[in-house]
Amino acid sequence: MNDDNGPASTSAGNGHASMTSHAVTGPGAGQPSARPTRAEAEDAVRTLLRWAGDDPDREGLVDTPERVARAYEDWFAGYDHDPVQTLQRTFAEVEGYDEMVVLRDVRVESHCEHHLAPILGKAHVAYLPDKRVVGISKLARVVDAYAKRLQIQEKLTAQIANCIQDVLQPRGVAVVVEAEHQCMTTRGIQKPGTSLITSRMLGLFRRNDATRREFLALIGQNGSGTIHHG
Numbered sequence: 001m002n003d004d005n006g007p008a009s010t011s012a013g014n015g016h017a018s019m020t021s022h023a024v025t026g027p028g029a030g031q032p033s034a035r036p037t038r039a040e041a042e043d044a045v046r047t048l049l050r051w052a053g054d055d056p057d058r059e060g061l062v063d064t065p066e067r068v069a070r071a072y073e074d075w076f077a078g079y080d081h082d083p084v085q086t087l088q089r090t091f092a093e094v095e096g097y098d099e100m101v102v103l104r105d106v107r108v109e110s111h112c113e114h115h116l117a118p119i120l121g122k123a124h125v126a127y128l129p130d131k132r133v134v135g136i137s138k139l140a141r142v143v144d145a146y147a148k149r150l151q152i153q154e155k156l157t158a159q160i161a162n163c164i165q166d167v168l169q170p171r172g173v174a175v176v177v178e179a180e181h182q183c184m185t186t187r188g189i190q191k192p193g194t195s196l197i198t199s200r201m202l203g204l205f206r207r208n209d210a211t212r213r214e215f216l217a218l219i220g221q222n223g224s225g226t227i228h229h230g
């Protein structure tokens with residue numbers, strides 16, 4: 001079932017694991033040029049409404065540009081959130097707990113940077129604490145901080161894992177994201193029901209097969225160390 005246009009799957013521990021480490025660096029990367037005014041943003045929506053073939057001045061659409069601008073503030077709230085800050089507060093009184101911490105089925109709502117189309121799915125996030133743990137809601141916030149930006153799923157997955165690794169410095173981090181891309185399911189090749197699975201394994205999750213298998217079993221993936229889609 002090798003559909004050239006179908007979703008790729010990134011298996012654990014292969015060369016893709018470092019795929020996007022370069023994507024967030026470089027001059028100006030991630031730094032928006034000066035933000036337009038709200039009025040300019042609303043004008044841009046009016047232009048798109050006309051491009052879609054409708055009349056932005058008809059009753060039903062007259063407030064749409066304003067609503068869309070506000071919706072953008074929600075959908076892209078991640079640009080104003082610093083996930084590094086989110087992870088600063090940790091707890092050391094854990095009675096020596098050093099087993100895997102797994103947060104499963106974190107809702108992912110993002111938008112693809114190629115079409116502005118929704119990417120909807122879930123993330124599974126795990127780490128192996130090294131004396132310090134973080135509040136579990138903070139892990140979900142890190143997912144949100146990166147998801148609520150324009151993304152490609154591979155970069156989103158890597159950013160979540162890298163941030164947790166860099167800030168918490170645990171013995172390992174694993175992130176799996178499975179999501180449906182509406183740019184693929186509702187347009188283009190129109191393949192509803194397909195989902196893309198990406199993973200990023202660091203530290204012990206990358207080096208130790210048993211650790212990785214335990215994680216994959218806990219999130220309901222098979223235990224072979226390779227993630228399949230379908």
Ligand SMILES: [Zn+2]
Nearest residue numbers: 112114115183
């Ligand atoms: Zn897209």
